Every structure is written in C-alpha cells, then in structure tokens.
Amino acid sequence: EPAPVHWPGDDGTPVHGLLWRPTRETKTAPPLLVDVHGGPTGQATVTWKPWPQYFASRGWAVLAPNGRGSTGYGRAYTQALAGEWGRLGVADVAAGIRHAAAQGWCDPARVAVTGGSGGALTVLLLCAHHGGLVRAALSMYGVTDLFGLAETTHRFESRYLDRLVGVLPDAADRYRDRSPVTHAAAIRVPVLVLQGDTDPVVPLAQAERLIGAIRAAGGTIETRVYEGEGHGWSRPDTIADVYERSESFLRRAVLDA
Numbered sequence: 001e002p003a004p005v006h007w008p009g010d011d012g013t014p015v016h017g018l019l020w021r022p023t024r025e026t027k028t029a030p031p032l033l034v035d036v037h038g039g040p041t042g043q044a045t046v047t048w049k050p051w052p053q054y055f056a057s058r059g060w061a062v063l064a065p066n067g068r069g070s071t072g073y074g075r076a077y078t079q080a081l082a083g084e085w086g087r088l089g090v091a092d093v094a095a096g097i098r099h100a101a102a103q104g105w106c107d108p109a110r111v112a113v114t115g116g117s118g119g120a121l122t123v124l125l126l127c128a129h130h131g132g133l134v135r136a137a138l139s140m141y142g143v144t145d146l147f148g149l150a151e152t153t154h155r156f157e158s159r160y161l162d163r164l165v166g167v168l169p170d171a172a173d174r175y176r177d178r179s180p181v182t183h184a185a186a187i188r189v190p191v192l193v194l195q196g197d198t199d200p201v202v203p204l205a206q207a208e209r210l211i212g213a214i215r216a217a218g219g220t221i222e223t224r225v226y227e228g229e230g231h232g233w234s235r236p237d238t239i240a241d242v243y244e245r246s247e248s249f250l251r252r253a254v255l256d257a
Contacts, residue, residue, distance in 0.1 A: 067092030086178025196229030
C-alpha cells in the first residue's frame with residue numbers, strides 16, 4: 001500500500017502525494033517512477049492500481065503527486081489551478097522529485113515520469129523546463145497542444161480551459177507557452193509516446209505534432225499507435241503491450257543508461 005507524503009511547493013504551500021515503495025529490498029536507493037494523474041483536477045487515490053504495483057514489484061519506487069489542482073484536499077487546493085494549468089502542476093511535481101531525492105526515497109540519477117492525458121502535459125513540460133531532474137518520460141494519449149484541445153475536447157469538458165488556462169483569444173500567449181509542442185526542442189530526454197488512433201478527446205494529430213517537433217530538433221522519441229483505441233486502453237492485448245513496452249523503454253533509458 002502507498003504511504004501519504006507531502007513536500008513544500010515553490011511558495012512553501014504543502015503539496016500532497018502517495019508513495020509506493022519497492023516490494024523487494026535493494027542495496028541502493030531505488031529508481032523512481034513519477035506517475036502524474038490526469039484531469040488535471042483528478043486525484044491519485046489509495047485503491048488497487050496495477051500500474052504502481054507492476055513497477056513496485058520490479059524494484060521501482062512510485063510517486064503519485066497530487067499537486068495543487070487535485071481534488072481531495074479542499075476547495076482552495078483544487079481552485080489554486082485556475083489560470084495556472086501548465087505552470088503550477090509542473091512546479092509541484094519538480095518540487096516532489098527534489099524532495100524524494102533529499103529524503104532518500106530514490107536514486108536521483110534514475111528518475112522517470114509518466115502520465116496520461118492532462119498528466120502527460122505536465123510530464124512533457126517538466127522535461128522541457130526541468131530536464132535535469134529526469135532520465136526519461138512516457139506520454140500516453142497526452143495533451144501536447146492546448147489550442148487543439150480547446151477545439152476538439154469532448155462536450156463534458158467544453159470551456160474547461162477557460163478556467164484552467166484562460167479565455168481565448170485574450171489568453172493566446174498563455175496557451176502557446178503552456179503547450180508542450182512549443183517547447184519540443186527543449187526536451188532532450190528520451191520520450192515514449194503511446195496513442196490510440198481513434199481518440200476523440202486528444203486526437204492522434206496532437207501526438208504526431210509532438211513527435212515531428214522532437215525529431216526535427218534531434219531529440220530521441222519512440223512511438224506506438226494502437227489501432228481502434230481511444231482516450232485510454234480497452235483491449236487486453238493493448239494493455240499487455242503498454243506494460244511490456246513501457247517497462248522495456250524505462251529499463252533501457254533509465255536503468256541501463
């Protein structure tokens with residue numbers, strides 16, 4: 001089971017999260033997998049989650065940040081993300097990685113970050129702005145372009161970005177600055193992009209733009225597009241491939257590098 005943890009944000013505000021420790025003892029500090037939830041106003045919870053269990057059983061510590069904007073810690077904590085998506089969450093995750101290293105929870109030279117959907121936006125911006133903290137990143141059906149998201153997102157989240165980022169066209173500069181594709185050239189760590197080709201929320205075109213931009217800048221990127229998959233994974237063969245492909249990528253990029 002995970003332990004509740006917290007660390008100071010860049011302004012001293014306590015930031016919350018969950019920490020799964022490796023299920024087997026290691027002679028040295030373990031590698032750390034930081035798993036950023038989506039939403040972005042979602043929450044990492046203490047329920048059965050195969051993803052952290054899978055990696056904890058293979059010697060990884062897993063940190064699931066519930067940075068500001070997450071639910072579960074009061075209204076003010078969630079509302080803190082208003083106008084701040086793409087900045088505040090990135091800072092909170094970076095602070096969590098530094099804290100994990102200072103507390104001896106992990107080997108600071110072996111840190112990877114993963115996330116899906118809105119969590120992947122945080123992951124990719126973290127790599128662009130705090131690349132020295134991580135060795136590799138995994139983006140699953142990730143938001144890479146906020147302009148595109150504003151145009152294509154589903155009805156349930158229509159106008160969601162008005163509160164989280166700002167109202168267009170006045171906030172166009174903010175949308176551009178907080179879109180990972182804008183900073184693709186600054187992403188110098190290896191990235192694995194996993195995407196469904198029928199995703200109605202974050203279409204394949206978002207992944208393709210990021211992939212092209214990183215490759216054009218000389219970065220290292222691996223990709224896999226799953227036929228018939230949408231915003232998340234549904235088929236057993238897809239899920240099995242995601243786990244196997246992700247573990248292989250992280251082993252090569254972090255453990256064997």
